[in-house]
Amino acid sequence: MTQKEWNDTLKKYLEGSCTPEEEEQIQAWYSKQSTDALSLPAEEKKAIEKRMWKNIRHEMTPKGSVFRWIWAAAASVVLVLGYFLWPSPSYRQEGVLVLPDGTEVHLGENASLNYDKDFNLTHRNVSLQGSAFFDVKPDKSKPFIITSGELVTEVVGTSFEIAQKHDQIEVRVVTGAVTVYNPRLKNQNKVVLSPNQKAVYHLLYKNFNQTLVETPVPLPSKESVEKKFVFENTPLKKVAETFKAVYGIEFEIDDPNMENCLVSADLENLPMFTKLELVCKSVEASYTIRETTVYLNGEGCNLN
Known part of the structure; x- marks a missing residue:
C-alpha cells in the first residue's frame, strides 16, 4: 500500500466509510504505534476526537479490556494522524522542495528549511539555514517571509536567491521586488531590491551594500x-x-x-x-x- 492509499484509508476510517478489512489494517497499525508523534491544531484534534468517541460509543461492550483498547486507538490516531496527513515542517535535503502554497525552493548543499503547521493558513513564514533559491507563489494577503540568521527577507511573489556565508548573507533578485532588513536594527532602513540587484549584509558591521548581480539577465x-x-x-x-x-x-x-x-x-x-x-x-x-x-x-x- 502506498503512502497516499494509506492516508486515504485513514480518512475513510474517520468518516466511517472504510471496509471491515481496512478497519482490521488500521487496528493492527494502532497496536504498533507509540504516542511520540506530531500534534494537530486544536480544531482538528477536536473533530477527530468527536469521531473517535462516536466509534467508541458504537463499539462499547461490557468488557473493560475492549473499551480500553478502543480508547487507546482513539488517542493514538489523534496523536499520529498528523504525521501522515500533514507535511513535515522541517526539511534538510539538496534539491527542489514544493511548499503547501506552491512556492518552489531549491535547497543548496547542507541547507535546511523550517516552517510550522500553520504555514499558508495564517502566514507564510519560514526559516532558512544555508543557501536556497526561491520561486514564490504570489499571494498579496500573506507575504512570504524568510528568516536567515540575522536577516529577514520579505516578498509577495518573486524569485530570488539567499546565499549564507561565514561573514555575510547575500540576497540576489531575479524577478519581482524583495525587501531585506535586520529586525533588530530599528534605525536602519529596509533595502528594497529589484531584478538584477543584490544586497550583501555584513554580519560583523551590521550593514548592507546594495549593488548589481555579477551576471544580469534579461527581464x-x-x-x-x-x-x-x-x-x-x-x-x-x-x-x-x-x-x-x-x-x-x-x-x-x-x-x-x-x-x-x-x-x-x-x-x-x-x-x-x-x-x-x-x-x-x-x-x-x-x-x-x-x-x-x-x-x-x-x-x-x-x-x-
Missing part, C-alpha cells in the same frame, strides 16, 4: 529582445535606453556630449557586461557602477 518579459542588440549608427543614448529596458537597470551618461556618439555593433547573445564593454570601446568610453546604477564616462566623440 522575463524581455527574453526575446536579443535582436534589439544589433546597432547600426545608433546614438549612445538610445543604446543605453535599450540596456535599461531589457535588464531593468538604470544607465546614466555622465557627459551630455556623449549622448549622440554613434554605435555600430552586433551584440546578440552576449553577457550584459560584455555587451557594455564592447559599446564603451566603440565610443572610447568607460563605465562605473555606483550602487545599482551604471554610469557611462567619456569626453564625447567627433561626429564629423
Whole structure:
C-alpha cells in the first residue's frame, strides 16, 4: 500500500466509510504505534476526537479490556494522524522542495528549511539555514517571509536567491521586488531590491551594500529582445535606453556630449557586461557602477 492509499484509508476510517478489512489494517497499525508523534491544531484534534468517541460509543461492550483498547486507538490516531496527513515542517535535503502554497525552493548543499503547521493558513513564514533559491507563489494577503540568521527577507511573489556565508548573507533578485532588513536594527532602513540587484549584509558591521548581480539577465518579459542588440549608427543614448529596458537597470551618461556618439555593433547573445564593454570601446568610453546604477564616462566623440 502506498503512502497516499494509506492516508486515504485513514480518512475513510474517520468518516466511517472504510471496509471491515481496512478497519482490521488500521487496528493492527494502532497496536504498533507509540504516542511520540506530531500534534494537530486544536480544531482538528477536536473533530477527530468527536469521531473517535462516536466509534467508541458504537463499539462499547461490557468488557473493560475492549473499551480500553478502543480508547487507546482513539488517542493514538489523534496523536499520529498528523504525521501522515500533514507535511513535515522541517526539511534538510539538496534539491527542489514544493511548499503547501506552491512556492518552489531549491535547497543548496547542507541547507535546511523550517516552517510550522500553520504555514499558508495564517502566514507564510519560514526559516532558512544555508543557501536556497526561491520561486514564490504570489499571494498579496500573506507575504512570504524568510528568516536567515540575522536577516529577514520579505516578498509577495518573486524569485530570488539567499546565499549564507561565514561573514555575510547575500540576497540576489531575479524577478519581482524583495525587501531585506535586520529586525533588530530599528534605525536602519529596509533595502528594497529589484531584478538584477543584490544586497550583501555584513554580519560583523551590521550593514548592507546594495549593488548589481555579477551576471544580469534579461527581464522575463524581455527574453526575446536579443535582436534589439544589433546597432547600426545608433546614438549612445538610445543604446543605453535599450540596456535599461531589457535588464531593468538604470544607465546614466555622465557627459551630455556623449549622448549622440554613434554605435555600430552586433551584440546578440552576449553577457550584459560584455555587451557594455564592447559599446564603451566603440565610443572610447568607460563605465562605473555606483550602487545599482551604471554610469557611462567619456569626453564625447567627433561626429564629423
